[in-house]
Amino acid sequence: MIALLLILIPLISGLITFFTKSERDAKSLSLFASILTLAVSFAGVYSLFGAAQNAYDTTWLSFIGARFSIGLDGMSKMLCLLTGIAFPIVFGAVYGNTYKKSNSFYALMLLMQAGLMGVFLATDCLLFYFFWEIVLIPAYFLCSIWGGEKRITVTFKFFVYTFVGSLLMLVGILYMYFKNPEHSFALQSFYHIRLSATDENFVFCLFFIAFAIKMPVFPFHTWQPDTYEQAPTAVTMILSGVMVKMGLFGVIRWVLPVMPNATAHFSQLIIILSVIGMLYASLIAIRQDDLKRLIAYSSIAHIGLMCAAIFSNQQIGMQGVMIQMFNHGINVIGLWIVADAIETQLGTRKFSELGGLAQKAPALAILLVVMALANIALPLTNAFVGEFMMFNGLFRYNIWVAVIGGISIILAAVYTLNMIQKTFYGNTSIVTDGAMEISTGTKIMLVILVVVVIILGVYPEPMLQLTNDAVQTALATVK
């Protein structure tokens, strides 16, 4: 029931929001619905209504054996919690912004949340595919209507890229379905399918391309910086904070345990690509003059590390990925909130036009610095734990991979500190002369995120415990 509520609350409130008349109604309804969803996801995490309430299963498409079955295990609890936290934070942070046709904007956001919850909850592969695609439609409209100048072409590129991936995944799903003697899409029955080596490699490629595009890992990443730049910041927060986790989640849930031999076969190649991606994205990030693009490239680098750690096939690395999925979401949303606050107030995101903001908005500066330090994984921040574990895993896999990948930490420090320097310190510019402190709402949201960053930085144990079962499942078959 809890699992069902996690999908139904945003879905129904989203549909209602479409018909709200005033902007205030749309805002408050969506904020309320998202807080309610967050409460339900907490209830799910702590199994407040009993573990049995965390699953739901009913017939859906009997003619092909697909079921509407959803359930919360450790990993999905963690990701639903991330989704649950992300939306109220985003709604709160952009509360001051006005959007034309705001009812549609908030409605589509809520529908996207319903889709995301579905992806993380589905234990039937066809249902998973359904939700996977459903997330894409609101995202497409949100970016195309409320995005920047080049939004239409950029969003279209994003859509086509991900759609190609999805369709390939559909072929893979169907192939697995017919190879499955039970003719079922259930996760458990997928785990029991044994394919020949060629078949497995073929299906692996179909699935992995879909997930790789979504994450995105090098060389499937080209849609990402443009989309993050052009999408409205609220959507970018969700895209980078939550949506990219769909790709990582997909790999851990639907690829590793289902296709262990192919995973072993391709892991080296994928790790090499991921490491190339990390260095490449970090180097490009250093050269950026645009705040949004910098965060976008930094995100590619971080996701690359997570992808490499998944395929390093080490327990500690995998646990690092789990915790980092959550942390990266929190950190990147924090960075976007700062970017949004700067952009809405000053109308620019270019470092060359900014500077000296710390004098004008000291609170924002402090909060940004904490988020930025979390981004470069400084000890005591949440990302340190995750990155340490992931590099530990990579180190056990191959020392050279860890060393070369480790360069990206230095590069991350370069571009992040550079960003802080150019935006907040030095002399004020013509643009920043008239800057003011950010709104209380945005401040509160950032403070909440900073608190989460520090708590998880100091005491990550609960999160590690939560996702332990998923790590065991994923690694059990590969080894």
Add this chain to the structure above:
Amino acid sequence: MNALILSAVFGMIMMFCSFLVRNRGSLRHIASVGLLILLIANIADSYTHTLFIINTYGMLAFSRFGYLFNSIAIGSTLIYVLITGKEIEKYGRYTAEYFTLIFFVLCGISMLSSYNNLLTLFLGIEIMSIPLYILTGSDKRNMKSNEAALKYFLMGSFSTGLMLMGIALTYGGTGTFSLEVTRGGVMPVYLNVASFLEIFGLLFLMVSMAFKVSAAPFHFWTPDVYDGAPSVFTSFMSTIVKAAGFIALIKLFDVRMQATEKAIDWNLLMSIIIVATLLVGNVTAVFQQSVKRMLAYSSIAQAGFMLFSLMSLNDTAHEGIIFYAAAYSIATIGIFAVLVKMKDYTFEGYNGLAKTQPVLAATNTIFLLSLAGIPLTAGFFAKYLMLAALIKTGTYLWLVVVGVLFAAVSVYYYFRVIQAMYFKEGNPETEIITHSFKWGLIFIAAIVILLGIFPTSILNWLYF
């Protein structure tokens, strides 16, 4: 049998109505009632309530599959008449005659869904095609329409010639017109002269049918004819009629092609046609400036997808082609219903439609998403079943991958319309849109979504 006889009877009734009924508006209502009765009679027929018991001497064989397709064809026509029937009145004063022709087309379709003999196949194809040539040229004052009609007629005659040649050769090879060749209870030996004739006959038949369903490389008449014909008739031709062509083809393949597959690799031949059709349809559609022409090319692309069923010929393929026919027809009827209300058929003509006509834009988006095969719409399951049918055979997996890549290409041109409607500024000119028209569109959109979320309930109902 009910559908076959009654459609001809209603055709005659409509013909009489042309001089008996003065009010042109009521013709549409008479036709709608006729279609409804036809639909009910056909469903009753499938429950063995046959009104006419006529010995067809094995020329026709009625099956669940055929009834099911008839229901879809008649049901879609009913929806088509209810939504866009009013537009038919615009083309001259022969409204009743146009409805007559539509009923005769349905008569041809019901013959195609139950033919069991190559002669009835030929009859069905001709009964279906000839009214279409006339409907194409129904806008007499429009040169484009005249040209399209002539082109269609010439091409149609050419393919008819090929079909007759094919039937003759097959007859020469097997000594029978019957679809099911018993061959005297002996397994045929495929190296003698007779079988050689049969194979060539079947090849000719396949080419002529490929003309009808506009599969590449026999598609070249399609864009001009679809573009030239009055939009309201293009809607009918590109949906219901096209699907009927597939039903005829799949019946032929089911029996004849399977029986001769040791002598000739039909699958290889078919895979070449599929790739060519997908390539031509999708790539050319990308470069179109007019939505109507884009839809013409997209119908070629959709045909490419439907051809998957001919390669797999299993249960999923049979379910799939029926479902595809329904999903594709309904969504396309909806898109054309919106199209005929637009004054400018170019993509620019749709700019800003969401602002001026939100209902039209929203429903049109649902139809386009369905054609693109996005989940939550009927089109997704249609494509799903086609892919599933081929994957089930375990061969030609590369073709499946090619298919999905082209499906991704199709997103480009379908989404161009959505982009124009929602994200671009403009003042699209439309004709007067009534409330009942809007409700009609919402009804079709609801069917598309329902088929997308609960395909089982519909399929179960169809399969009794």
